[in-house]
Amino acid sequence: MSGARGPDEAPEAAAPPLRRNLEYLKWLLGDLLADMGTGIGTFAFPLVTFMVTDSLGVTGMVALVQGVGALVGLVPGGLLADRHERRRLRLLAGLTGAAVQAVLVAVLLTGTAGAVVLALLAFADRLRHTLLGGASNAMLKQLVPPAQLPRAVAVNQGREAAVEMGSGPAGGALLGLSIAFPPLAQLLGNLGTVAATLAMRGRYLPRAEGAARTRVRDDLREALRWCVSQPIRLQMLAISCAVNLGANGLLFTVLLDLADAGVPATRIGLLNTVLAAAILLGAVLAPRLVDTVPTGALAIAPVLLMAAVGVFLPFAPGLVWIGAAYAVLGIGLPAINAASQGFFTHITPVPMQGRVSSLMRLVSSALMPLAPAAAGWGLQLVGALATLLGFTAVLIAGAAVGLLGPDLRRVPTAPQWERYAREEGLAAEEE
Numbered sequence: 001m002s003g004a005r006g007p008d009e010a011p012e013a014a015a016p017p018l019r020r021n022l023e024y025l026k027w028l029l030g031d032l033l034a035d036m037g038t039g040i041g042t043f044a045f046p047l048v049t050f051m052v053t054d055s056l057g058v059t060g061m062v063a064l065v066q067g068v069g070a071l072v073g074l075v076p077g078g079l080l081a082d083r084h085e086r087r088r089l090r091l092l093a094g095l096t097g098a099a100v101q102a103v104l105v106a107v108l109l110t111g112t113a114g115a116v117v118l119a120l121l122a123f124a125d126r127l128r129h130t131l132l133g134g135a136s137n138a139m140l141k142q143l144v145p146p147a148q149l150p151r152a153v154a155v156n157q158g159r160e161a162a163v164e165m166g167s168g169p170a171g172g173a174l175l176g177l178s179i180a181f182p183p184l185a186q187l188l189g190n191l192g193t194v195a196a197t198l199a200m201r202g203r204y205l206p207r208a209e210g211a212a213r214t215r216v217r218d219d220l221r222e223a224l225r226w227c228v229s230q231p232i233r234l235q236m237l238a239i240s241c242a243v244n245l246g247a248n249g250l251l252f253t254v255l256l257d258l259a260d261a262g263v264p265a266t267r268i269g270l271l272n273t274v275l276a277a278a279i280l281l282g283a284v285l286a287p288r289l290v291d292t293v294p295t296g297a298l299a300i301a302p303v304l305l306m307a308a309v310g311v312f313l314p315f316a317p318g319l320v321w322i323g324a325a326y327a328v329l330g331i332g333l334p335a336i337n338a339a340s341q342g343f344f345t346h347i348t349p350v351p352m353q354g355r356v357s358s359l360m361r362l363v364s365s366a367l368m369p370l371a372p373a374a375a376g377w378g379l380q381l382v383g384a385l386a387t388l389l390g391f392t393a394v395l396i397a398g399a400a401v402g403l404l405g406p407d408l409r410r411v412p413t414a415p416q417w418e419r420y421a422r423e424e425g426l427a428a429e430e431e
Contacts, residue, residue: 055115074359206350206353
């Protein structure tokens with residue numbers, strides 16, 4: 001679809017490597033700057049809420065409202081990304097993100113940031129992120145050829161992990177200086193992504209210019225039909241639900257338990273650094289793993305590893321051992337994402353990238369907002385041991401879905417995706 005691709009894109013046989021694809025590098029820089037600010041803000045926000053409210057339960061409920069905001073924007077965001085020029089949506093995402101953080105800085109500095117205000121701002125920030133930010137990921141298939149998708153996804157994982165390595169300590173240090181500094185860093189990150197996006201030269205239309213306009217409900221029905229017609233997508237969605245709820249629940253339970261015990265934010269931030277370092281190592285290994293290990297195995301084995309970590313965490317004797325558990329938890333995440341996201345991006349047509357991605361994210365993330373709320377109330381009602389083991393049971397259930405269903409287990413290595421998708425009828429011909 002010539003109207004849907006940027007001007008720098010070359011035929012796959014002559015495509016430059018990622019490091020020499022200038023348009024892709026500008027796109028990547030924009031995401032990097034946004035991630036740097038968001039990483040600091042995301043780490044610090046639960047601690048900011050706890051400092052303002054002095055309640056674990058309220059902190060969990062604010063995080064729940066934040067997660068609901070993300071869910072509400074997913075489907076409309078996918079429809080926007082498949083109906084409007086995607087670069088323009090990415091610019092709007094950066095500008096609105098900066099505006100929300102400016103308000104958060106103001107209410108924190110003026111002392112008017114109560115639980116309700118924080119919940120409303122958290123909801124607004126996540127809503128605008130999923131409503132407008134999905135256009136950025138929808139551009140990826142237009143920026144790189146199919147053969148480079150697994151590597152591009154792994155690069156994204158590595159970038160996010162590298163940022164996360166510094167986000168925890170930086171967020172903790174900034175929070176120690178002023179409660180308003182973490183959201184200020186997020187504001188600057190959003191402005192950075194606006195500048196990088198302005199430097200891009202392509203027009204990223206979801207459809208060919210002159211294509212007939214369609215109704216929103218028809219677009220949504222088409223994407224739903226595309227998703228539910230493939231059992232493998234449904235199986236992967238069930239696993240993703242378990243991972244998003246279980247793994248995030250483990251992490252949030254540990255964070256709140258340590259904060260309640262009086263552990264300084266800077267030391268808690270070091271755990272995030274360990275997790276991010278493990279994810280970075282996993283991202284370095286992921287491209288080779290995706291090329292040599294069947295995708296089905298890469299989507300299932302790390303979930304079993306996470307469940308083992310969940311069993312260990314309640315009995316970890318100190319921060320060093322918790323850090324070791326975090327390292328094991330993080331190292332398999334890039335392989336899951338590079339394998340599953342790369343495969344599904346590969347078989348999804350360009351005009352449907354936004355809708356299909358948003359629908360899958362909606363289902364896979366539907367239970368994730370429950371993680372912080374369940375962690376906060378679980379710590380208050382039943383304690384850390386029962387809460388951590390409950391999230392572990394969720395991970396075990398996710399691994400069982402992968403082991404018992406045949407569709408996902410049969411997906412081969414990345415070099416065989418094209419052949420396998422054709423043989424199984426998983427990919428549609430693109431115009």
